Amino acid sequence: MDAWSNVVEIISIVFMAIGAFFIFVGGVGALRMPDFYTRMHAASLTDSAGPIFILIGLILHTDSFLVAIKLFTVLVFILITGPTASNALASAALLAGNKPSLAVKQTTAE
Amino acid sequence: MIFYIVAFALVITMCLALVRAVRGPGLYDRVLAVNMMGTKTVLLLAVIAYIMGRPDYIDLALAYALINFIGVFAVLEFFRTRESQLALTSSTTQSGQEKALDEQGGQS
Amino acid sequence: MIEIFNIFLMAMLVITALAMVSSRHLFITVMLSGIFSLLVAAIFLFLDAADVALTEAAVGAGISTVLFLGALALMDVEETARGERWVRVSSLVVVAVTTIALVYATFDQPLFGDPNAPINLHVAPWYIENVPVHMGIPNIVTGILGSYRGYDTLGEVFVVYTAGIGVLSLLGDPVKNRMNRPVQNHGLRHYLIPRVVGRMLIPFIILFGLYVQFHGEYSPGGGFQAGALIAAAMILFAILEGENRALNVIPMRVLYLMMASGALLYGGVGVATLFMGGNFLEYTVLGSTMVSGQQWGILLIEAGVGLTVTGVLITIFHAFAARSNL
Amino acid sequence: MAWVDYFHYWVFAILLMIGFFGVIAKRNLVKKLVGLSIFQSAVFLLYITMGKVEGGTAPIYGITDNTVFSNPLPQVLILTAIVVGISTTALGLSIVVRIKEAYGSIEEDVIHEKDRVE
Secondary structure, three states: OOHHHHHHHHHHHHHHHHHHHHHHHHHHHHHHOOOHHHHHHHHHHHHHHHHHHHHHHHHHHOOOHHHHHHHHHHHHHHHHHHHHHHHHHHHHHHHOOOOOOHHHHHHHHO | OHHHHHHHHHHHHHHHHHHHHHHOOOHHHHHHHHHHHHHHHHHHHHHHHHHHOOHHHHHHHHHHHHHOOHHHHHHHHHHHHHHHHHHHHOOOOHHHHHHHHHHHHHHO | OHHHHHHHHHHHHHHHHHHHHHOOEHHHHHHHHHHHHHHHHHHHHHOOOHHHHHHHHHHHHHHHHHHHHHHHOOOOOEOOOOOOHHHHHHHHHHHHHHHHHHHHHHOOOOOOOOOOOHHHOOOHHHHHHHHHHHOOOOEHHHHHHHHHOHHHHHHHHHHHHHHHHHHHHHHOOHHHHHHOOOOOOOOOOOOHHHHHHHHHHHHHHHHHHHHHHHOOOOOOOOHHHHHHHHHHHHHHHHHHHOHHHHHHHOOHHHHHHHHHHHHHHHHHHHHHHHHOOOOOOOHHHHOOOHHHHHHHHHHHHHHHHHHHHHHHHHHHHHHHHHOOOO | OHHHHHHHHHHHHHHHHHHHHHHHHOOEHHHHHHHHHHHHHHHHHHHHHHHOOOOOEOOEOOOOOOOOEOOHHHHHHHHHHHHHHHHHHHHHHHHHHHHHHHHOOOEHHHHHHHHHHO
């Protein structure tokens, strides 16, 4: 095994670790944030950042061209559909009269 | 080994999203949790393909990546038609009714 | 090591099912059933059932949620009555006793993954050995589905067809129902971002559906999965542009034709083999050699399955969407 | 770990009974249908679990060198049953929609009450 493939291997492991970290942080954010819109913010941002790192890490790990293309397609579709779904969800919530509550809560607490 | 770590992080995050889905409090938190679970499942399927050494499993991840968002659009359409029906039947406090609906969802 | 993930997912599955049954709000139940379907698909993949996981993915993510929401739009979303106390208590007792009995019975089951369990000893090794010999295709599941178990699949296709007819006869012709509506539904036409992105993805979903249909002999896939995927693409179009435009793209007449012609194509292949000197659905007579005849037969009946499933699922969606509670 | 061998069957039993509870104890007709579909998924899970072979892989030739395959027959049965399941669920939902239009409610109690009055 030459040095170059070792370097690629290490880069792919680092990328996947960063991606796993982002995903986990997104999960914690969606659990701990105070109201719906902030929870959606945490979840949707990390749902874009995590897949970028994890899937690029997987692509670097593979030898097969077909698998790399398929994973890249998955990444492109996630990056297109994820934010769109978040947008549609926020539209639905606003439509039904769900207001961001954080500012209101702060003023009442003081 | 790194695949197992990533898969484990994904499964743990799915547990967190499930807690959000079960506890609520509103209706939209459930939809958000479904959406999160969808993305995590796509990644989990891709990682399983590597763990098991089966490249054809990535087709499944592709299928989920393509059609997972249809459910959220259906939710938007559901609330849109409901809103317009409420506007037709009673032109008074439509958002108030929706808010009552939302609160009842939170209690259960 | 992999079993640990499976145990996690199964525990989550049980929690989801409990929340689904105990929730008082039907919208929440439907959303949780989406999560249930995702978890079931992942578990199927861990249990080596790639074709089944693809079917669950296509049906659960694309069709099931939309159908339930379409039905919920016609009724109240809250559960008002809880039922009498004695009903709940007695059914809880019945359920608890039956659970204990079932768990006790599992100790007589073969161990998980035992290669010598009775289920793995009888016909399965013969199938695994003979699919490459008789049909020359790598995907054993498609081979069994199309050829060895062709009668089963024929029956299932006719059940799906009958269910489509049943929904139509209960809910009425979508075109007539639509004309009686006071307000026409324009879908998400005014929501720019969902509309642009959704329209951009529809060709890719249909392309992927066709890939699943025609590559089903070599990788996970087949007519059932492809039908669900293509139906999901058309349902997405109907959500984005309103059902009227979707009915302009594929009119109801074409959908009825698809439903019937798929089932007829399947049955017709069987009758054709009868006339060519074989038994019903004996594909060998269709080609010069056994392998080519079997491959032609599987290709044709998978096309029939795909047509019927696509037609029925889109028809069911239109039947629900055309109904109005105003 | 002995209990792992039976864990899948236990999950099947519990899911089956959760679905059954939904069918017999809930008064809402849509809830009954959801209970039925949980019941259905439990049966699917049992079939697929029983077909799993230790050290096996998905029954498709030529992708890996592994020639131990899980049992393909339950997968064939369940694959078709999933699509049939969604069609029959749609049929049930359309019956519920007609009941709602005829009685104005999908709660069993209200429907029985209206039947008694007439």
